[in-house]
Ligand SMILES: [Zn+2]
């Protein structure tokens with residue numbers, strides 16, 4: 001990205017944030033099956049989209065997407081606001097604040113929330129798993145006031161969320177008048193977790209389940225984790241299942257080329273419980289041998 005586009009990005013970000021943050025009271029729930037996302041450009045030098053797309057899902061839930069022209073992974077990040085704490089899930093694929101001003105963006109949202117609620121809250125920065133496209137901007141949050149960054153190792157996750165028996169234990173995490181549930185789902189990566197918000201009924205599944213290439217590092221753990229998610233989905237109402245990327249096109253079973261920084265007509269972000277069940281039955285049919293298999297909304301993609 002050139003310096004010129006960088007400056008215009010910063011200007012655009014300010015405009016976008018002012019517009020979205022001050023429209024908070026008018027919002028119900030965003031229809032994520034209709035939501036379009038910034039999705040890169042044929043020529044990234046000419047890309048004028050904001051560095052981070054900020055979408056308010058409901059009055060206390062925000063979804064952020066990194067500009068594909070700063071990193072082809074274009075990961076999503078999620079911010080849940082409570083009465084005592086806010087939880088940011090993931091910090092994206094780029095470290096430098098000048099290209100990817102994540103702390104600034106999150107801080108404006110949290111600050112506005114604090115003023116509305118008339119109280120100070122603690123910001124917790126945690127991760128769906130330990131891959132570089134989900135923790136790169138952690139550095140922007142270091143040594144900031146009222147901010148705690150959860151470590152990246154499985155043991156850090158276990159200690160912080162007080163999980164007693166990994167990966168079978170499912171625990172509550174209280175944000176203050178808002179309870180999240182932490183569900184361990186190793187397989188894509190050994191420290192992978194899913195997050196369920198009992199308020200918004202959103203289920204975050206990280207890179208384990210999203211409209212794209214589901215890279216499987218540990219086949220057996222992955223299958224067990226998908227079974228755990230399906231069991232969980234039978235006991236909890238789920239509005240949307242949201243993963244961390246979009247790699248599928250809007251054509252069934254067809255993904256964008258790996259590393260592409262241009263996703264015209266990409267798949268919508270949400271998946272649903274039926275999709276999750278079809279992943280489960282496909283994994284069962286494939287048995288013990290890690291096998292690549294394309295489905296309508298995702299591709300099972302073993303990497304070992
Ligand atoms: Zn990822």
Ligand SMILES: [Zn+2]
Nearest residue numbers: 129131189207
């Ligand atoms: Zn990953």
